[in-house]
Amino acid sequence: MYAVVVPLMSLIIGTAVVGSEIDDGTIVHILTKPIPRSEIVLTKLAVAAAVAAVVNAVTMFVCGAIMLDTRFAVGAAVGAAVGSICYCALFLALSLVSRRPVLLGLAYILLWEGLLGNVLAGTSNLSIEQFGLTLSIVVSGSDQLSAPVHTVTAIVMSGVFLVGATWLAINRLQSFTMRGETS
Numbered sequence: 001m002y003a004v005v006v007p008l009m010s011l012i013i014g015t016a017v018v019g020s021e022i023d024d025g026t027i028v029h030i031l032t033k034p035i036p037r038s039e040i041v042l043t044k045l046a047v048a049a050a051v052a053a054v055v056n057a058v059t060m061f062v063c064g065a066i067m068l069d070t071r072f073a074v075g076a077a078v079g080a081a082v083g084s085i086c087y088c089a090l091f092l093a094l095s096l097v098s099r100r101p102v103l104l105g106l107a108y109i110l111l112w113e114g115l116l117g118n119v120l121a122g123t124s125n126l127s128i129e130q131f132g133l134t135l136s137i138v139v140s141g142s143d144q145l146s147a148p149v150h151t152v153t154a155i156v157m158s159g160v161f162l163v164g165a166t167w168l169a170i171n172r173l174q175s176f177t178m179r180g181e182t183s
Contacts, residue, residue, distance in 0.1 A: 001063055002076070002136070003129055006083045007113060009059075010052045011105040014091030017048040018173075019101050027176070037173045045092055045166060052084040060136075068142070075140025083132030086158050089165035090128070096172040124148050131158045 018041075021027040030040060060080035064073030090108075095101040117127035124130040127149075134147040134154035149157075 002060065002080065002083075002133065003114065005059055006056045006080050006132065007087055007109045007129065009056055010084045010087030011091050011102065011109065013048045013052045013055075014088040015095045015101040015105060017044045017088075017092055017095070018169075019095035022095070031173075031176060037176075038170045041092070041096075041166065041170045041173055045089055045169070048092060049085040049088040052088050053081040056080040056084045064140075068144075072140045072142055075136040075138070075142065078139045079132040079134075079136030082135050082158055083128050086128045086131065086161045086165075089162045089169070093165040093169040093172065096169050125153055125157065128158070128161060130154070131161075 018027070021030065031037070057077040057080045060076040061073045064076035091101060091105050094104050094108075098104050112123070113127055113129045116123045117130055118124075130148045131154040133145075134149045134151060135158075136142075137145050137147045138151050138154075147154075
């Protein structure tokens, strides 16, 4: 459930926050206003991350409460919230880098997170899903599951993904230029 719901919900929300404005051309109106482009990205990321974190955390809390108990549910909610924030940053950056962010996001979820992150041991250190699962296990104190990544690695790499993807998104939006029509 965690491997499907959290990344897909974050993909939908993270790519839509800027991608739809680029597709329909309304990004021009935003970029012509005297607002720093970093502020645009940070605001859109905050909204997308908050929505995705709340939706995913509530979903995982309910699933965790049904599966085991409240403590496990809280752990699942915390892991889902952290994963959602990191995923939203990554998918927002993808929407500014590519014309097909949903396709790239699905490829990332299916290939990297789904296949390689679970099969090859070293790739789990670069998997947002594995960071969220680790934090879920640590917070819940569950002895039924083993953490796929060390706790410190999960915390540090979550921060690296968040900061790196946000920097990439800001950098990419700053490179957008407004060109007048020529006849």
